Amino acid sequence: MTGDPWILPGAGPYCKGCGHPLVLRALDEALAVLALDPADVAIVTDIGCVGLADSRIGSPHTVHTMHGRSSAFASGLALADSVLGTGRLKPIVLVGDGGATIGINHLIGAALLNPDVTVVVHNNFLFGMTGGQSSALSPVDFVTATTREGNLVSPLDLARVLLASRAPFVARTVTGDRELPELLRQAIAHPGFAVVEVLELCTAYATRWNPLTGAGLRELAEQAGYELGVLRDDPRPTFAAGWLARHGRATTGRAKPATTSPARFHHDVAHATGIVLAGTAGERVQTAATLLAQAALLCGLHATQKNDNPVTQGTGFSVSELILSSEPILYTGIERPDAVLVTSADGAAELARAGVLARVGPGTLVVADAGIELPPLPVEPLRLPLRSSSGPKLAALAAVATWSRSAGMIPGAALRAAVADRFGAAAEGVAAALEPIAPAPSRPG
Amino acid sequence: MELVSGNRLTALGALSAGCRFFAGYPITPSSEIYQTMVAELPRHGGLALAAPDEISAAAACVGASLGGHRAMTATSGPGFCLMIETIQYAVMTETPLVVCLVQRLGPSTGGATQGAQGDVLLAEHCVSGGVTIPVFAPAGAADCYRLVRAAFEWSERLRTPVVLLSDKEVGMTLETVDVAALENGSAPPGRRAVAPGTTRFAPYRRPCSEEPPDFAPVGGPVRVIATGSAHDGEGRLSKSSPEVIEILASLQRKIDAHAADMALAQTELAAGADTLVVSYGVSARAALEACRRVRARGRRVSFLKLETLFPVPVSALGPALEGCSRVVVVEENLTGLYAGVLEPHLGGRPLQRVTGLGGMIPPSRIEPILEEAA
Ligand SMILES: Cc1ncc(C[n+]2csc(CCOP(=O)(O)OP(=O)(O)O)c2C)c(N)n1
Ligand code: SF4
Numbered sequence: 001m002t003g004d005p006w007i008l009p010g011a012g013p014y015c016k017g018c019g020h021p022l023v024l025r026a027l028d029e030a031l032a033v034l035a036l037d038p039a040d041v042a043i044v045t046d047i048g049c050v051g052l053a054d055s056r057i058g059s060p061h062t063v064h065t066m067h068g069r070s071s072a073f074a075s076g077l078a079l080a081d082s083v084l085g086t087g088r089l090k091p092i093v094l095v096g097d098g099g100a101t102i103g104i105n106h107l108i109g110a111a112l113l114n115p116d117v118t119v120v121v122h123n124n125f126l127f128g129m130t131g132g133q134s135s136a137l138s139p140v141d142f143v144t145a146t147t148r149e150g151n152l153v154s155p156l157d158l159a160r161v162l163l164a165s166r167a168p169f170v171a172r173t174v175t176g177d178r179e180l181p182e183l184l185r186q187a188i189a190h191p192g193f194a195v196v197e198v199l200e201l202c203t204a205y206a207t208r209w210n211p212l213t214g215a216g217l218r219e220l221a222e223q224a225g226y227e228l229g230v231l232r233d234d235p236r237p238t239f240a241a242g243w244l245a246r247h248g249r250a251t252t253g254r255a256k257p258a259t260t261s262p263a264r265f266h267h268d269v270a271h272a273t274g275i276v277l278a279g280t281a282g283e284r285v286q287t288a289a290t291l292l293a294q295a296a297l298l299c300g301l302h303a304t305q306k307n308d309n310p311v312t313q314g315t316g317f318s319v320s321e322l323i324l325s326s327e328p329i330l331y332t333g334i335e336r337p338d339a340v341l342v343t344s345a346d347g348a349a350e351l352a353r354a355g356v357l358a359r360v361g362p363g364t365l366v367v368a369d370a371g372i373e374l375p376p377l378p379v380e381p382l383r384l385p386l387r388s389s390s391g392p393k394l395a396a397l398a399a400v401a402t403w404s405r406s407a408g409m410i411p412g413a414a415l416r417a418a419v420a421d422r423f424g425a426a427a428e429g430v431a432a433a434l435e436p437i438a439p440a441p442s443r444p445g
Numbered sequence: 446m447e448l449v450s451g452n453r454l455t456a457l458g459a460l461s462a463g464c465r466f467f468a469g470y471p472i473t474p475s476s477e478i479y480q481t482m483v484a485e486l487p488r489h490g491g492l493a494l495a496a497p498d499e500i501s502a503a504a505a506c507v508g509a510s511l512g513g514h515r516a517m518t519a520t521s522g523p524g525f526c527l528m529i530e531t532i533q534y535a536v537m538t539e540t541p542l543v544v545c546l547v548q549r550l551g552p553s554t555g556g557a558t559q560g561a562q563g564d565v566l567l568a569e570h571c572v573s574g575g576v577t578i579p580v581f582a583p584a585g586a587a588d589c590y591r592l593v594r595a596a597f598e599w600s601e602r603l604r605t606p607v608v609l610l611s612d613k614e615v616g617m618t619l620e621t622v623d624v625a626a627l628e629n630g631s632a633p634p635g636r637r638a639v640a641p642g643t644t645r646f647a648p649y650r651r652p653c654s655e656e657p658p659d660f661a662p663v664g665g666p667v668r669v670i671a672t673g674s675a676h677d678g679e680g681r682l683s684k685s686s687p688e689v690i691e692i693l694a695s696l697q698r699k700i701d702a703h704a705a706d707m708a709l710a711q712t713e714l715a716a717g718a719d720t721l722v723v724s725y726g727v728s729a730r731a732a733l734e735a736c737r738r739v740r741a742r743g744r745r746v747s748f749l750k751l752e753t754l755f756p757v758p759v760s761a762l763g764p765a766l767e768g769c770s771r772v773v774v775v776e777e778n779l780t781g782l783y784a785g786v787l788e789p790h791l792g793g794r795p796l797q798r799v800t801g802l803g804g805m806i807p808p809s810r811i812e813p814i815l816e817e818a819a
Contacts, residue, residue: 042663054672055682061663062680063511064672065504066534072501076494076508076516080466081664083492084514089664106504109497247487261446290619293448297621303448305619311473311557330734332618333805 004058006031006038012056013049017207017214019200020050020122022175027092027120029181031060034188040088042077046070046099049128049202053094063091068103070095071110071119078115082240083249090188093119097137098127100158107158107195111167113239114192120184121158121195124202132205139224143209155224159197159231169194170231174217175201183230192238199226263300265414272325273409274334276356278347279396281309281318285343287422288396289320292403294418295410296324304332308350317350324409339365339407341399343386345372367402369395370440382406385440394433401434447624451589452519452616454624455545455609456481458590459517462597463632464543465491466509466516468502470524473557474613475547478519499524503531503544510540511671513662515597515635519545522564523554529571532606534673536576536696539604539649539657541636543596548612550803560613560805562726562777566786568608569755574693577700579607579707580755584729586620590627592709592752598633599707603699604657610754612777614727614805636660643667650678654695655702700756708758711750712765715740718747719819721765723787724775725751728806732775732799735811746815754783759790766792771819775799777806795819 007028014021031041038059045051047067054062065073074091081089100107100121110117126144127133134144134151137158141150159172169190171183175198187194199217201207212220221228275292279285286307293303304323310316321334336359342348348368351357357375360366366381368374371388374381382402390398397419404410415434420427456478459467467486469479479493486493492509496502499520506516520528525546535542548564550556568580579599581592593609600607639646639659648670651658661667670680677688713733724732729750736748749765751758766772772791774784781798788796799811 038668039666040664052682054670059668061669062671063508063663063669064674064682066530066673069500069504069531072496072504073508073511075501076466076468076505077512077663078508079492079494079505080509080512080514080516084465084490084509085512085662085664089512105497106501109501112497113494243487243492249490290448293619293621297446297448302621303619304621305448306614307617307619309558329620330730330737331805331808332614332620332730333807335807335809 006058006060008056008058013052015204017201017203018049019124019175019198019202020053023120023122023180023198023200024053024056026180027184030184030188033181033185036090040086040090042089042091044070044074044077044091044093046093046095048096048098050094050096050099050122068099069106070099071103071117072106074117075110075113075115078117079113079240082116082238083243091117092188093117095119095121096128097121097123097125097135101136101156104161107162108165111162111165111193111195114168114236115239116191117193118187118190119195121197122200123158123197124200125206126202128202128204132202132209139220145205157226159195159226162195163232167195167232168192168236169233171229172197172199172226172231173228174199174221176214176217186230186233190233191235263298264417265299265411267296267299267301267410269301269324269326269409272323272327272329273338274336275322275324275339275341275403276319276334276337276351277322277341277396277399278317278319278351279343280346280392281316282314283318283344283392283396284394285318285347285396286320288400289322291397291415291418291422292400292410293322294421295414298414298417299410301326302329304329306332317346319347319350335359336361337364339367339403341403342368342372342374343395343399344369348372348374365403365406367399383439384437386437389437390433394430397430397433398437402437405436446621448619449586449622449624450477450617450619451583451586451611452477452547453481454586454590454622455519455593455611455616456485458593459543459597460485460489461628461630461632462515462594463635464515464517464597465489466506466514467491468494468496468505468518470496470499470502470520472521472524474549474617475519475521475545477617478545478547499527500531503528506542507531507535507540510542511663513660513665515541515601517543517545519547521547521549522551522567525564525567532578533572535606536572536578537673538671540671541600541604542606543593543600543609544606545593545609545611547616548610558613559803560727560777561802562612562728563779563782565610565754565776565778566782568610576696577756578605579700579753580610581607581709581752582610582726582754583615583752584726584750585615587622587627588752589615594630594633595709601633601635603703604636604660605700610726612727639667647678648680649676649692651695654691654698657699704756704758705760707753707756708761709752710758710761711752713748714765715745715747718745718768719770720746720773720815721749721769722746722773722775722815723749723751725754725783728775728777731806731808732811735808735815738808739812739815744815757786757790762787762790766794769794771795771797773797773799773814775806775811777801
């Protein structure tokens with residue numbers, strides 16, 4: 001690229017004695033030893049004093065991101081590069097303890113995904129830039145701008161959280177550690193997610209309010225029960241490696257390109273026809289509606305299918321509103337249904353609630369299971385033992401087949417073809433539901 | 446012909462537009478876009494990620510896009526709210542990004558399986574400082590394919606986030622669509638790249654204030670500086686120098702300068718019409734049906750379906766308004782959100798809002814209003 005240094009010389013925008021520039025100097029050493037192409041390195045900075053580091057970067061790319069989200073951006077950069085790009089890009093995240101905790105889900109997510117990202121957490125135990133407020137990493141009794149009498153909350157052990165998140169490389173040390181450049185080098189060289197937590201001083205606030213010195217950082221670590229050094233170095237396959245092993249870099253395009261097939265069956269749909277099919281979720285109501293729509297498609301018709309169900313997918317009602325028409329369909333709701341097919345009490349209750357039954361007119365064909373209650377309607381429903389003769393999972397298809405026979409608009413052959421297309425070898429069992437059903441001997445009063 | 450949903454065609458359209466990166470988080474009614482991208486991207490040589498939340502999803506997409514890859518995510522209202530900070534970041538860093546916002550009934554968790562058009566201004570006004578992000582609104586499955594391609598085209602061209610605004614009904618309703626007829630477009634051109642051989646470049650210096658800067662990918666040979674902080678042309682953090690303010694102004698100017706080219710609309714004008722019906726998204730279908738029904742009964746009404754909502758497609762509005770003495774705007778939200786946006790552009794003509802909540806507005810609710818004389 002430009003022959004610029006990795007990290008620019010000079011003090012930078014930090015207070016005297018601040019830990020951030022010490023980490024930068026160690027990073028400079030680590031990068032010099034690694035001798036990567038600067039084009040393959042992106043310094044991804046978070047928000048806070050630590051984020052000002054982007055102005056100190058010489059030759060690598062810099063991406064200055066949002067508070068706490070740096071590792072999510074870096075993950076996207078790294079993964080896209082691994083699978084779609086050069087496969088060489090190494091994003092290095094610089095984040096504070098504030099950013100690490102507001103964005104902890106991104107750190108955990110990145111540790112689990114295992115992209116080739118290195119995260120350097122600059123833990124000065126408080127929010128520096130905003131005036132020394134406490135963070136989730138402030139030790140107990142730590143004095144900050146928001147804990148003037150000492151912090152009451154136990155601090156999070158971030159390195160342990162990331163160990164538990166299966167981060168393959170985790171290290172923790174203090175700014176005074178002569179091994180810091182080597183730890184950073186190992187982290188960056190590591191082929192997947194690596195995190196180094198560096199305990200450091202904020203001289204503007206932390207050392208002003210607490211009896212803390214650079215030399216005392218190790219003691220603080222000990223008191224907090226923080227082990228120092230490399231806590232794990234156990235590479236495991238990265239997400240990108242797994243992805244490429246499974247999918248390769250194939251670019252064959254869509255599996256089944258669209259085709260336009262000519263109509264195979266004749267229909268007798270003279271005007272747009274609205275059919276409401278209602279039953280119980282999990283009983284293949286929407287599948288039955290789709291089969292009818294597919295049958296219509298095989299007849300060269302236009303169709304729409306609007307489905308409705310409660311948020312849960314497997315309980316309560318399930319309703320499909322189908323429109324079949326020889327013209328393109330605009331409004332996909334049904335103002336006056338031509339047919340209402342009801343296979344269960346759940347379905348009937350929903351149609352009553354939604355006002356569909358109130359819109360049944362003298363010309364509406366109503367097909368209902370023989371066992372369910374319906375309010376008085378302006379037409380006599382066709383009552384059939386749909387559930388008992390076809391089983392609950394095929395009752396909706398039986399209702400659709402009944403409509404097909406009664407209305408005479410879509411031939412049974414088209415329905416059978418749609419069933420065969422969808423179910424292949426299993427079609428025979430399903431097609432039984434297309435056979436006529438004898439009315440039940442009696443029905444409830 | 447295929448029986449296919451708008452969500453599925455959104456995904457296929459995105460793939461045809463060259464989208465190769467998707468990060469998603471499930472939420473009804475958008476999840477099918479996520480699932481389709483997961484299923485389809487591998488065989489297009491792309492990458493799909495299961496993000497741990499919507500902030501991660503949007504940020505991962507921006508990361509991929511900074512690397513030069515076309516990226517998309519999909520969500521609904523609650524997830525969109527979580528993405529707003531990242532969308533602003535994409536605006537500030539001038540990073541292309543397509544966000545599919547499949548609306549459901551809000552506010553808050555609202556009604557997951559209930560359509561609505563309540564997020565139209567949320568999508569548009571989510572950017573501090575008033576920067577316009579382009580918003581396209583499909584009314585059906587085929588539109589989803591076409592307009593997600595437009596979303597990618599403009600996102601790349603202007604280096605901006607773009608929202609594809611559909612809803613539960615447009616996204617999840619199955620329709621017969623001639624997919625083969627849609628499928629022959631090549632991917633729209635990408636961002637304008639830095640001149641080959643460039644060694645140093647100022648990442649935010651632009652050829653003129655109506656154009657975005659040239660693009661170089663993070664990870665490429667030219668050093669890139671990207672920042673969400675106010676910056677000068679070099680990408681240096683600066684507070685409010687004239688250059689910084691000029692760059693901020695250009696974020697809007699580049700959109701305004703291309704507003705007429707971005708304006709997509711369909712019209713069905715009637716000679717001698719006194720009323721213009723304007724609608725968008727799912728409601729446009731009912732509005733057009735109502736127009737046709739009353740026309741069959743002798744009423745003269747014109748119809749305008751807006752496919753570009755922002756920047757406001759004034760160029761499409763002008764000709765449709767000619768001769769009309771009133772405007773009826775149909776949309777499925779409480780107060781007529783977009784009608785308020787259109788009002789200043791109607792030349793003082795009286796505006797009638799047809800609004801609704803909790804279900805699609807049926808044509809029968811629109812017809813009586815159109816039957817009244819203007
Ligand atoms: C979403 C969001 N919330 C709050 C802020 C304000 N803010 C700026 S810096 C900062 C704290 C940074 O602390 P830390 O991450 O520990 O970094 P340090 O300043 O100590 O280097 C906060 C809260 C912000 N920029 N964005
Ligand atoms: S306020 Fe604290 S963290 Fe920020 S530069 Fe000063 S010493 Fe460093």
